Amino acid sequence: MKLSDSRHIAAMPLRRRLTISYVGFFAVALIILDIGLYLIVRQALFNSIDNELRLGAQLLQQEFDDSNQMPRAYFDGEQWLVRLRAPQVQNFETTSLVVQAFLLENGELQQRTSNAQNPLEPNRQLLEQALAGQSPDPSAGVGQPRMRELYTPLMFRNKVIGVFQIARSMKDADLALKLLFYALFGGGVVVLLAAARGGTWLTRAAFRPIDEITRTAQSIVRAEDLSRRVPVPPTQDELQRLTITINDLLARVEALFGTQRRFVADVSHELRTPLAAMQGNLEVLDRGAARDPQLLAESLSDMRREVARLIRMANDLLLLAQSDAGVQLRHEPVELDTLLLEVHRELRPLAEGVQLRIGEEDQIVVPGDRDRIKQALLNLGINALQHTPPGGSVTLSLARHGDRAELSVADTGVGIGPDDLPHIFERFYRADRSRSRGRGGAGLGLAIVKWIAEMHDGQVQVESTPGLGSRFSLFLPLDPQTNGAVPELQFLHGAVPHV
Numbered sequence: 355m356k357l358s359d360s361r362h363i364a365a366m367p368l369r370r371r372l373t374i375s376y377v378g379f380f381a382v383a384l385i386i387l388d389i390g391l392y393l394i395v396r397q398a399l400f401n402s403i404d405n406e407l408r409l410g411a412q413l414l415q416q417e418f419d420d421s422n423q424m425p426r427a428y429f430d431g432e433q434w435l436v437r438l439r440a441p442q443v444q445n446f447e448t449t450s451l452v453v454q455a456f457l458l459e460n461g462e463l464q465q466r467t468s469n470a471q472n473p474l475e476p477n478r479q480l481l482e483q484a485l486a487g488q489s490p491d492p493s494a495g496v497g498q499p500r501m502r503e504l505y506t507p508l509m510f511r512n513k514v515i516g517v518f519q520i521a522r523s524m525k526d527a528d529l530a531l532k533l534l535f536y537a538l539f540g541g542g543v544v545v546l547l548a549a550a551r552g553g554t555w556l557t558r559a560a561f562r563p564i565d566e567i568t569r570t571a572q573s574i575v576r577a578e579d580l581s582r583r584v585p586v587p588p589t590q591d592e593l594q595r596l597t598i599t600i601n602d603l604l605a606r607v608e609a610l611f612g613t614q615r616r617f618v619a620d621v622s623h624e625l626r627t628p629l630a631a632m633q634g635n636l637e638v639l640d641r642g643a644a645r646d647p648q649l650l651a652e653s654l655s656d657m658r659r660e661v662a663r664l665i666r667m668a669n670d671l672l673l674l675a676q677s678d679a680g681v682q683l684r685h686e687p688v689e690l691d692t693l694l695l696e697v698h699r700e701l702r703p704l705a706e707g708v709q710l711r712i713g714e715e716d717q718i719v720v721p722g723d724r725d726r727i728k729q730a731l732l733n734l735g736i737n738a739l740q741h742t743p744p745g746g747s748v749t750l751s752l753a754r755h756g757d758r759a760e761l762s763v764a765d766t767g768v769g770i771g772p773d774d775l776p777h778i779f780e781r782f783y784r785a786d787r788s789r790s791r792g793r794g795g796a797g798l799g800l801a802i803v804k805w806i807a808e809m810h811d812g813q814v815q816v817e818s819t820p821g822l823g824s825r826f827s828l829f830l831p832l833d834p835q836t837n838g839a840v841p842e843l844q845f846l847h848g849a850v851p852h853v
Contacts, residue, residue, distance in 0.1 A: 443465050500523070503520070504520045506520065613780075613781065625664070631657075635657050686721065687720075690752050693731065698750055707744030709748070712751070734761075748765045750763055761828040766822070812828065813829050814829070
């Protein structure tokens, strides 16, 4: 098949290709069936003619034996000779068989029936085989009309004295085979046309629900209304499952578009706020605040804070992009108690009237990425400080629970409502939108915490009561070999250190 032909076939509608394939397979099966049927009928006709020829040969031999049970003898002057009666081939003149008898004396034709217009031309090779006592299988003779011939030896007292050539015209069989061929060919054409018509109807009926799904999907795209859904067919088949899957996909896409719209709005606001603050400080400096040391220090401090806010937001977005790209984290021993102290020191400048303290503190080592675990704990701490009013408290703790380490951040802030609690780890979701904007949150910190926990085969949990506060717990699995123990402590307890 040429490349252009294959491209042309690939450009056809699917229903037409299915119809062509269906008719093609059906045609191949029908051709194989017709050939097999033709050969079976042909062989059955030939077997019937051969049986008729063999039966005629048996009757000729039997009649010859019956007529020569008491053969006549005569003396030729030197010895006694037996005179046999000739085979009664005339009895077959009223049948469809043509019989010729050849004698052993000279091998020439001796007798034949009169129902043949002309003598049959004998096959010398088969004639000689029969004279030698062999019985060749029936075969097709030469000439027109076609004849089916059988050469059988004429026996007398276990000796070959001649040969019968028995033939039957194949005109009736050829006519029957010709009619069968026309019937199979014509019937096959009719059946294929009916199959093509039926295949077209079936594919049209099968694709009707798919066309409806396509039209509905196109209308959704044109109207940009992702809230619409494809009607689910009542039949429980593949199309119903496809429709349900498409509706689930539309729901997922609608949720993603909604999240994207919230993200664009939130990021636009978060970018505009620090940029507007920086622009205001630049205008203050431009109006002469640079000559006032106090105003200069305040403006520079505000600008540094807003720049840090922008950098933090960019880093969060970059980390989420890396999580979607499947970036792998490092796995090395991390001393969580030391990391907890570092986070406590870095969060103290952000407390602003909130009491930041360390609660329970165990010495635990876990395998993981130190920078990412620290970032997760910082995000939890910053989130707690942002939602805790002055005078409240935020407590950082580290404890061991079986084969897991728990890093927890508890606050006495405003808490989280039950309606918001299932969604707080979603990207760009913020329970208190107005408050978080004022404090600089973009709804990314908790999503990052969840991703870091899952990348360490851990989990993050939250308990919250509105008005009383919240407690976030980051659970990380311990190393099964060390069970979270610090190497120096292992040595003190008798463990053999690695050299």
